[in-house]
Amino acid sequence: MSVIVPVYRVEHYLGACLDSILDQGFADFEVVAVDDASDDGSAAILAGYAARDNRVRVLTLPTNRGLGAARNAGLAAATGDYVWFVDSDDWLTEGTLEAVAKRLAETDADLLITGFARVFPDGRIRHSPVTGAGPAPAAFRLAELPGLIKLLHIACNKVIRRQLLVELGLAFRPGWYEDVAFSLPLMIAADRITLLDRYSYGYRQRDTGSITRTVSDRHFDVFDQWGFVFHFIDDRQAEELRAPLFARAVWHQLQVLNHSARVPRPRRREFFGRLVDFYRAERPAGGYEFPHGDEGVKQRLVARNAFLLFEALRAGRRMQTQAARRVAPPRQRDTTKPPVPDAVP
Structure with missing residues (x-):
């Protein structure tokens, strides 16, 4: 090995x-x-x-x-x-x-x-x-x-x-x-x-040092990486996997857009537009069932190309989350597994 x-x-x-x-x-x-x-x-x-x-x-x-x-x-x-x-x-x-x-x-x-x-x-x-x-x-x-x-x-x-x-x-x-x-x-x-x-x-x-906490235009790379996956599906004729992979791709791209420290604010509309293009190009021909809950609502807004409604929903959910955090009890550490190896100070 x-x-x-x-x-x-x-x-x-x-x-x-x-x-x-x-x-x-x-x-x-x-x-x-x-x-x-x-x-x-x-x-x-x-x-x-x-x-x-x-x-x-x-x-x-x-x-x-x-x-x-x-x-x-x-x-x-x-x-x-x-x-x-x-x-x-x-x-x-x-x-x-x-x-x-x-x-x-x-x-x-x-x-x-x-x-x-x-x-x-x-x-x-x-x-x-x-x-x-x-x-x-x-x-x-x-x-x-x-x-x-x-x-x-x-x-x-x-x-x-x-x-x-x-x-x-x-x-x-x-x-x-x-x-x-x-x-x-x-x-x-x-x-x-x-x-x-x-x-x-x-x-x-x-x-620090993680792309998940870095505001950058490079988050647009997510579309090229997922595009490669769907070209791979087409090349291998793996159509039975298109629907679950499509669901995961749209979920992932929405995760990137929803994160406050990834896509630069002036380019959020453009990112949303790329997501809409991906959605329309790769949606399974046999149809696609939206997930339940908030995720389904967000995906319906993508399908409708409703950026302003999407941003309004996101702002409302962030306010709810911030309010919940203010009243939540402190998190407890999970000590049931081996500890983190010490880094050199």
Whole structure:
């Protein structure tokens, strides 16, 4: 197995990430660490680990190329039968590699999807178990369990047969939201998917440095990434998956627009217009049933191209949320799972 770790400006977290991988009881793996021209102390940390442990190989990119390109460079250098992309501010929980290897041996899967947890700076832990997709056989295709489409589409909870990626020619595309155009085509194409019902991956949520908290025009990239997914559906004639993928795409694009720290205010109408264009171009020919509740109301406004009504609804919901927060009791920490690995101060 090859564990690919892209590295950029993570000197405070990198050691904890690498320790969580190298200290596993299972040892038949390599770590391909890709230094994406990081300008902090990450390079020295990587050099120290490579000198102490021959399972660690370091690739150094001459210029900063971004997360997707760094992952692609690691993939090109990987030699394992399976690859796992682990972000360098995250970690694997104890016993994970052994559990993954056992499950792969039992199922001969092309793709293993494991549970993970988002861990917040205030100590909150939000678990994302794979059981949320519904009951699953040992190995299956996505059309047999379309509920997987509703889970968070990240690359980091997926262990992938490397030969499948070679055959598909699938790599991370440039731009933000690159996991959408990687994970979903991968799930569509895999003949044998298996699930590992285990909290295996700690997904650190940082207050800074995340695209989810960055106001930028680059959030428009979400349309290109989802467009690639629907071209993939057309190329593989996977029409049975169009409706659930369409529902998820519209939900995701609305999530981006609804977030107060993503789309610049002067370009919100334009973003809404792009969403309307996507909705009309990719809506399933056999019809589409709107979801219930607020989500269904918002999607009906998209279908009608009713931007001003959409903005009025959003403003009203934000006022309700702010009022509810003022009277809500303090959140309690979830202490039922292993703690977050300490970052270097």
